[in-house]
Amino acid sequence: MYRKSPYPYWFILPAAAVFVVLFLVPTIASFYFSLTYWDPFEARFAGVDNYLQFFSEPFLVRGLVNTLVFAFLTSGLKTVLGLLLAVLLTSGIFGQGLLRSVVFFPVLVSTIGVGLLFQELMHPTEGAINVALAAIGIDGPGWLTNPKLALLSVALVDVWRGVGLATLIYIAGLATISQDYYEAARIDGATRLQQFWRVTVPLVRPATTTVIILSLIGGLRLFDLIWAMTRGGPGFSSDVLASVIYKQYQAGFWGLSTAGNVILFLLIACIVAPLAWWLNRKEIQA
Amino acid sequence: QELTFLTDSSADSVAVTEALTAAYTAAHPDVTFSIETRPGGSEGDNIVKTRLATGEMSDLFIYNSGSLLQALRPDRTLLAIDDIPNFGLINDAFISTVQGSEGGTYGVPYETAQGGGIYYHKPTYEQLGLEIPKTWDAFMANNARIAEETEVAPIAQTYRETWTSQLFVLADYYNVQSEVPAFAEQYTANEAKYATTPAALRGFEKLQEAYEAGYFNEDFGAANYNDGVRMVATGEAAHYPMLTFAVGLFQQNHPDQMEDVGFFAQPGDSADENGLTVWMPTSLYAPRSTEHPEIAKDFLNFVASPEACDIITDTIGATGPYLIEGCTLPPEVPGMVADMLPYFEEEVRTAPALEFLSPVKGPALEQLTVEVGSGIRDAQSAAELYDKDVAKQARQLGLPNW
Amino acid sequence: MKRRDFVIGVISLCVAFFVFVIPFIFVVINAGKSAQEASQLDFSLPDRWLIWQNLIDVVKARDYALLLAYFNSIVITVGAIALLVIFGAMVGYVVQRRPNRATRIVYAVALSGLMIPPAVVPTIWVLQGLGLFKTLHGMILIQVAYGMGFTVLLFRSFIATIPRDLDEAAIIDGAKPWQIFFRVILPLLKPVTVTVIVVQSISIFNDFTHPLYYLPGAENITVQLTLYNFQSQYVSQMNLLFMNILLITIPPLIVFVFFNRQIVAGMTKGAVKG
Amino acid sequence: MSRVVLKNLKKSFGAVDVIQGVDLEIEPGEFCVFVGPSGCGKSTLLRMISGLEEATSGTIGIGDKNVTHSDPSQRGIAMVFQSYALYPHLTVAENIGFGLSLKRMPKPEIASRVQEVARVLQLESLLDRRPKELSGGQRQRVAIGRSIIRNPKVFLFDEPLSNLDAALRSQMRIELTELHERLGTTMIYVTHDQTEAMTMGTKIVVLNRGKIEQVGTPMEVYQNPVTPFVAGFIGSPKMNIFEGKLAHEMGCSTYGIRPEHITVSDGAGKWTGRIRHIERLGADTLLHVDVQDIGQMVARVDGSLDFASNQSVNLTPMAGKEFRYPS
Amino acid sequence: MSRVVLKNLKKSFGAVDVIQGVDLEIEPGEFCVFVGPSGCGKSTLLRMISGLEEATSGTIGIGDKNVTHSDPSQRGIAMVFQSYALYPHLTVAENIGFGLSLKRMPKPEIASRVQEVARVLQLESLLDRRPKELSGGQRQRVAIGRSIIRNPKVFLFDEPLSNLDAALRSQMRIELTELHERLGTTMIYVTHDQTEAMTMGTKIVVLNRGKIEQVGTPMEVYQNPVTPFVAGFIGSPKMNIFEGKLAHEMGCSTYGIRPEHITVSDGAGKWTGRIRHIERLGADTLLHVDVQDIGQMVARVDGSLDFASNQSVNLTPMAGKEFRYPS
Ligand SMILES: Nc1ncnc2c1ncn2[C@@H]1O[C@H](COP(=O)(O)OP(=O)(O)OP(=O)(O)O)[C@@H](O)[C@H]1O
Ligand SMILES: Nc1ncnc2c1ncn2[C@@H]1O[C@H](COP(=O)(O)OP(=O)(O)OP(=O)(O)O)[C@@H](O)[C@H]1O
């Protein structure tokens, strides 16, 4: 006797069918395979050996630290730079439209392209960056070859590539802040800096949450750019979890690699879920 | 019929594949080929494995022989070719590297055999009056003089492509074997280790010594294989440890400097035991899943013929000895190839690389050698880590005693 | 415009020029060089501009593989985007309009797609079982599955800004559920749809890992894989490589230029919950 | 033009009983106004009649049919929302014809019916605009047009004027009443504005906390509010209502007197107080007077009279206009 | 408590002259209301006084200072926005203390001043809440609190009540007037609601299209509107205004008579018409009468009188209450 809802569940079906069949089923299957010695041709049950092995990987700790450093560094920089750029690009300066496009442009280029490009630009002796630095008398470092710098360099390139999207989200966020707040602050005598810290930053918070969460997930999962630029090298110095996992996969240790995937997922979930919860809670309070 | 053919994307492989298939089509007009390329390196390995495992392999594909082949489970996935007419022409040593554990043979050599050793810049040697070194110490002494008396980098290293960093270790295997002849067996059985076998450890140590002496080119971290070849061809560097398939690249990029470059085996600690570590050629295989097994085999048979060798020579030039009986090299080969041939003339002066003797090979070797070569890690600890790395592979393969 | 805004604008343009534009100039310059010159990889202008020559070489390489790749990539991108938009909007709609335990779970599962790295080999098995392996439609569906999380996220928060009154007015007008959705809601999603189109089409078009696995075969080549035509372990033709990068950046650029002005509007309500 | 009958209608959201048993008959052709404070359940009741909200128990009859469980579109009702809920992506003509186009009526026929409705509502020149390009009053008329075209038996309005400014609101009040006179359809109109309730309805239903307090014509409700709640709610300015001491003196538990029913004089009076605040409205003036021991009392006097703040005045209730409620 | 003096103030946005030369003196302690139809430039004028908008020409003086080019924060003004512009992420206390904390005043001092303001505005119990958790009236008071704490010489209000519902609006009207009495500060108040203008201001400035139409006390403006615009704008219900034939007969080009100044009788009268529509407001009733040859006229009669639609009535203007404007 109950009438049908105007929002029927079958609307979910088409998407769910694709998602479940092509994503969920394989993912769940892979949880099983993470418990096996698995290669293209067979899967022998291994219990938790893969997990033990993964944790005893000599470079895992390094990879883990790198992953966290990379994710927090890039997401932090994207957040800060994105906000600053967005504020700049909504302040009515000359060439604003052009600047917005220019900042977003790197988002359009494929990772491989970006990787190749920066491998060349960051070449220690012939790369444009160091040539330019040399011109002003600075002896540029080996951006990608110095083990202390490699991860940092990739992170910078990732920021370069991704800051456009963050800026865009922030521009959208700033557009939702009523001018009244700024006028009220001006009447209260707030300087530009105070307006930024005390009005813009708190009120643009929903955008901040989006940027942080998206870029953090992206950073924790990031693989393609690292692979295109350093393949985790030199040595293992810029290895992150995703590249460690991929290397196991490449080497044919599929079970091990899948175990790594599960671990990576748990890591992401453990970092992102509480963070998202915390950020959203603060937002609701606000 | 159209057969699909998966080759790696290097210009040489593609050129050879195009030439061979064209020749075959000329003889059998009803058979055509669709050539598909894949990336090289372990990325390519993976694609091959995945496609084999999922039954989606092309009708013909080229792939390594030796330990990497074992990971393909050849007995289950590949077409045995013991019955092709030209089987008898194939070199025995090669056959042992393309056999499965159940004795079937699956591949035919697609190129020439390779030596792993050191290219050197002849004009620099002449200018300083240096001799071809027969021992590691002599090699280092040469380097010392080069470093002192010229602007030239004594040794070119190219870690942008990490696989090039392994040469000092891998090409040292002749020396390992001559000191510990049973190393491969013991190694497979988990009885010998790199870290605990001084002879094996030497490879890592040599790399470390070279780094510590500061003999590498300045941009070794960012230079790539192309750069390495260029450096030794143009005299920017005096030495470049590499496999002999580099000949093709010398020919393409530096045809005018061909005769400026020579080649010698990586020297050991004793002048008496001087020989070359040999890499078996890449091979051509057909998967079991092919719908055209007869044509595929016939094509394999064709590739295992002297006629095919000539086509290869015509296409990319001579880069080393062929492993098919009856194949000959043209009378005029580049000097660096000529430098390699004497080693093959005496049985005792060559030894296959370890990967052709043991299925155990760790995936992290190239990163470890990059670390040693960049001074991030010392030889001992790299060897220890490599031993651990290798264990994964052994366990994955289910080898006994691991 | 105040003078200060002008000065800041000019300074910013200069900085942006160095940070964001110079790298592309580098690409363009090298795309116009000969192979020899390009292997030097510097900023010097080419002796002779070979843009046209290189362009022809790139297009012709491997039997016009690039054109085929364009075709494939565009089919995949357009197909996947169409499905993503419709399916994603439908999910976002029901999840937002009918908040209960079931839809919350649906939403959480969709979001998990953002976090869990895909499992390649089982996916291939599934695709094979469905006869979708090595097919463009299979690839389209894969991209749909992988892009669903972000799409649902955006749509859901945007739909929250559309008053329910509209649905109810349509109900009273006698609209069936699918009529409400397709005739009332979907047209109103335009701003966020633009955002989804731009963000997802760029990521799908630029994707190279997944086609590598799920779409093998020379006839299935996609644009990102054409980069392998000019970059191999052994020989690199940097000039052609950069020309290729240039060429495959054009479609995303067109999408961006086309939608540039509208992207922010969708973000405003979609990603930021305005 | 149909009768609407609600029998013991109840609605709960979870544990909250929002409508607690409503019985009501609305005669055909009546203009019935639901009025009450915010949150009292007016919208909920209206939405139950429209079918957008399912009744928890009780029945709803429209015309001769029991529609308690019918689909909204089957009930013969039309609804105008507070937000108007115009489809922003459609033109005025498409908005009005939307319901018909859902039924796959041929385009020319839709067009002619839209044209007719537009004529009635004087929207002809606006048919190609989009809602964004309309003023508030025009939007309102489009929303009504969308309803009229369905030829509904009952019109439902949920605070249709609350988004308009004062001037437009009073104009639209008249337009709506005239529309009702012209169409003669039963109308149910929700508002919390008591001016609207008084001026528009032929019947007022005063709701409070999910229950009906009083049903009657506007004048009945104004003149004879049956409960203190109604007394306080209907009438502007608000009736002065007192409990406690004053009520006690008056022999009841709640005593009420409207500001317009208090005479103010310098001379003798029932209560004496000081003017605390004066609101001059032009024609009238409201005096807020602090009366000792009783509290604040508002009296309405003619705008031409002169009073000053803090002035002491005497107040007297008009006889027969007082309200006394027992507890 | 300061004088505000505007001299020949002009403002253009691009080619549009929004304020076209305003001269105005506001005495210390006055409650000055800017009123006018939407878009007439009230907000712009207020924002020019606040310094949020730069004057195109002319001067602004506050107290003894010429502040035409001063920063908003230097002018000694405080402003309450229509949206209140409360910071959603700050508590009530933090909102009120925001301006002080910008000046790096020590926390205890801020707290004590906030406490004091909160006491004045009865916000003490709400200090820890966030704006979301407040009702409309409470938010309004917080917005005022944020202004008061600055000890401004002049308060500026831009339609502070327009987001509130009717009941709250009338309550807040009184609160604001009382606040003005208590503080005695000069206040400038923008509204388009003429009830607010009438009841709150000590001085009304009627604006139209960027120009001042009339300045005066509410009663002056109500009783002696100097232009037809003011006549039509001030007063509720609106004055009946006629041009053309009737005006001509009356010897002027515009003739006006307020609804409350028309006597309605069955007997003889100046004009005869039919009642087209009746609005019963309770105490009063508005009759919309169609008068032949003249048009519609609204008359206000006592609520207790009985009229019926279509009834024929005679209307007579009260002597001395008519307005005649030459062209
Ligand atoms: N979907 C719902 N779920 C839970 N409670 C609801 C829901 N809809 C309404 N309510 C509650 O029911 C009560 C009546 O709501 P309703 O919207 O009918 O009030 P109203 O009289 O229309 O008020 P207003 O004048 O503010 O529109 C309110 O207390 C409200 O909080
Ligand atoms: N920044 C601006 N740029 C251009 N025109 C503007 C700007 N601000 C206001 N105007 C124009 O100036 C005129 C006066 O605007 P203002 O906001 O002062 O009106 P208002 O009297 O406050 O109206 P309301 O009662 O609707 O608030 C309007 O026609 C408006 O369109």
Ligand SMILES: [Mg+2]
């Ligand atoms: Mg309601």
Ligand SMILES: [Mg+2]
């Ligand atoms: Mg305004």
